[in-house]
Amino acid sequence: MVAVSTLRxxxxxxxxxxxxxxxxxxxxxxxxxxxxxxxxxxFHVQWVNFSSWLxxxxxxxxxFALLWALVDLFRVEAHRRKRQIIYFLVLxxxxxxxxxxxxxxxxxxxxxxPEGLYxxxxxxxxxxxxxxxxxxxFKLGDAA
Amino acid sequence: xxxxxxSMGIGALALSACDDAPGEVQRGPDPNLPEPxxxxxxxxxxxxPAGWGNDLPVVPQGYTIQPIATDLRxxxxxxxxxxxxxxxxxxSGGNAPPLRPKDFIAGVIKKLGRSSxxxxxxxxxxxxxxxxxxxxxxxxFADNLNxxxxxxxxxxxxxxxxxxxxxxxxxxxxxxxxxxxxxxITLLPSAINHHWTKALTASPDGRFLYVGIGSNSNITERGxxxxxxxxxxxxxxxxxxxxxxxxxxxxxxxxxxxxxxxxQLWAVVNERDEIGPNLVPDYLTSVREGGFYGxxxxxxxxxxxxxxxxQDPEKVASAIRPDFSLGSHVAALGVDFSTPAMGAxxxxxxxxxxxxxxxxxxxxxxxxxxxxxxxxxxxxxxIDFVSGFLNREGNARGRPVGVxxxxxxxxxxxxxxxxxxxxxxxxxxxxxxxPPGGTDGVQRR
Numbered sequence: 001m002v003a004v005s006t007l008r009x010x011x012x013x014x015x016x017x018x019x020x021x022x023x024x025x026x027x028x029x030x031x032x033x034x035x036x037x038x039x040x041x042x043f044h045v046q047w048v049n050f051s052s053w054l055x056x057x058x059x060x061x062x063x064f065a066l067l068w069a070l071v072d073l074f075r076v077e078a079h080r081r082k083r084q085i086i087y088f089l090v091l092x093x094x095x096x097x098x099x100x101x102x103x104x105x106x107x108x109x110x111x112x113x114p115e116g117l118y119x120x121x122x123x124x125x126x127x128x129x130x131x132x133x134x135x136x137x138f139k140l141g142d143a144a
Numbered sequence: 145x146x147x148x149x150x151s152m153g154i155g156a157l158a159l160s161a162c163d164d165a166p167g168e169v170q171r172g173p174d175p176n177l178p179e180p181x182x183x184x185x186x187x188x189x190x191x192x193p194a195g196w197g198n199d200l201p202v203v204p205q206g207y208t209i210q211p212i213a214t215d216l217r218x219x220x221x222x223x224x225x226x227x228x229x230x231x232x233x234x235x236s237g238g239n240a241p242p243l244r245p246k247d248f249i250a251g252v253i254k255k256l257g258r259s260s261x262x263x264x265x266x267x268x269x270x271x272x273x274x275x276x277x278x279x280x281x282x283x284x285f286a287d288n289l290n291x292x293x294x295x296x297x298x299x300x301x302x303x304x305x306x307x308x309x310x311x312x313x314x315x316x317x318x319x320x321x322x323x324x325x326x327x328x329i330t331l332l333p334s335a336i337n338h339h340w341t342k343a344l345t346a347s348p349d350g351r352f353l354y355v356g357i358g359s360n361s362n363i364t365e366r367g368x369x370x371x372x373x374x375x376x377x378x379x380x381x382x383x384x385x386x387x388x389x390x391x392x393x394x395x396x397x398x399x400x401x402x403x404x405x406x407x408q409l410w411a412v413v414n415e416r417d418e419i420g421p422n423l424v425p426d427y428l429t430s431v432r433e434g435g436f437y438g439x440x441x442x443x444x445x446x447x448x449x450x451x452x453x454x455q456d457p458e459k460v461a462s463a464i465r466p467d468f469s470l471g472s473h474v475a476a477l478g479v480d481f482s483t484p485a486m487g488a489x490x491x492x493x494x495x496x497x498x499x500x501x502x503x504x505x506x507x508x509x510x511x512x513x514x515x516x517x518x519x520x521x522x523x524x525x526x527i528d529f530v531s532g533f534l535n536r537e538g539n540a541r542g543r544p545v546g547v548x549x550x551x552x553x554x555x556x557x558x559x560x561x562x563x564x565x566x567x568x569x570x571x572x573x574x575x576x577x578x579p580p581g582g583t584d585g586v587q588r589r
Binding site: 043044045046049052053056100102103104105106107108109110111 | 182184185243244245246361362363364365366367418419450451452453454
């Protein structure tokens with residue numbers, strides 16, 4: 001991103017532990033999406049088992065990232081609150097869709113499809129956006 | 145002891161789980177089959193163990209029920225020997241590893257509805273030497289077995305279907321203990337053993353043995369590779385152990401028996417879960433040689449189950465409709481034909497032991513029913529024969545498994561929750577064993 005270099009970076013960097021927690025959801029949910037695609041292509045049921053576990057672990061670490069974001073809502077400086085609220089809401093909806101996705105993936109065999117695939121797309125996208133916001137600790141709108 | 149029924153899928157998330165009102169259990173040859181449905185959570189109702197207190201199971205007027213053995217170690221199936229002794233197979237099988245996060249959670253929940261006693265892996269012998277209905281002698285006929293379930297006695301051989309092998313003991317009339325370890329007739333499919341019970345019966349001439357082998361999953365969620373030699377009935381040559389599939393597509397054939405007059409093989413079969421409270425009916429059916437009964441591709445004939453992929457339209461087209469619906473999720477685990485000695489009203493027909501559901505609210509099963517027969521076919525309405533296994537709060541006092549008709553006029557019912565064997569007899573004035581009115585409603589011990 002060329003634009004990033006022109007921005008003025010404000011605030012502290014992410015706490016390392018928070019960064020580690022936030023590092024989990026996107027790759028895990030993305031892998032779940034790929035393994036769902038493999039299942040729909042092959043009907044080989046082991047792929048959907050992989051998806052179930054990837055989603056479960058994504059939710060586990062995502063829950064801590066979400067908690068951290070919630071606590072930060074009350075700690076953040078006033079001028080960065082709006083960004084923090086957006087970050088929290090994206091993470092929250094990622095977790096919500098991810099949880100529903102976990103339940104859908106708990107259905108036996110093909111019963112999880114195609115809903116599970118669609119939910120995996122949504123969850124992975126939300127995880128991407130959450131990570132993007134989380135790791136870009138600059139004030140929104142500074143670029144202008 | 146008051147414990148609450150554990151009900152899940154009826155909370156906040158159940159708004160999407162609200163299936164059609166379950167209503168009455170659908171019995172008969174032509175059950176109404178709703179559209180398959182399943183919310184975000186499967187409906188789970190686990191009646192918790194409650195105990196009998198001073199009550200007894202309910203039997204029809206003119207009949208009496210007594211426990212003839214208690215404190216067993218998970219009794220499943222029974223066999224009445226020619227001299228009247230009763231053998232009880234005790235055990236708990238299955239070694240299916242939890243595969244998904246769901247399997248861990250469901251395992252913990254379902255365990256709440258089961259006995260905490262460890263399976264006996266043995267066969268207990270009960271004897272009533274003086275014929276007073278009290279089985280005063282009890283001993284171990286054989287132990288160190290591997291989750292024994294099906295039992296059959298034919299041509300001097302006592303055959304036991306362990307969860308991994310069909311074995312044979314020599315048996316002579318009056319014997320109370322096996323002479324030695326059994327001989328293996330043939331190994332049975334036992335990898336994973338999601339459905340581990342191996343039902344067993346012998347052809348009337350004793351040449352062949354028939355073993356019911358359940359599927360390795362609810363609906364192929366362990367993959368089709370796990371289903372090789374599963375969901376079928378094997379025909380096994382009693383002499384050589386040679387075997388072949390006799391009928392296929394039977395998801396979990398949990399009990400087998402031959403019709404005494406027609407020589408036709410009959411089975412009770414447990415059907416698939418998680419597509420609604422009224423799907424799919426468990427059934428009682430005659431088993432046709434070479435017949436395919438649908439699992440996993442379709443149910444109740446040609447109703448396609450899209451969960452099994454890739455589909456197989458040719459197999460679906462060939463699927464046989466079962467003869468008689470017992471109702472969805474009743475979990476039939478026992479079947480035996482009656483004799484005239486059971487009394488006129490129950491002379492011709494079949495008794496079915498129903499272990500009871502987890503995937504239905506309100507629960508179904510938890511009773512022994514009688515399906516009347518005429519000319520070798522089910523006819524008319526099924527009736528409750530032994531009930532009262534669920535108490536008023538919906539908790540389980542017992543769970544019936546195997547049912548065996550004693551030709552002298554008694555029904556033997558194994559109960560794997562209270563670890564009891566029950567015996568139901570027509571109240572005979574000749575025996576005079578019961579006080580007047582003692583057979584009406586809930587009896588007192």
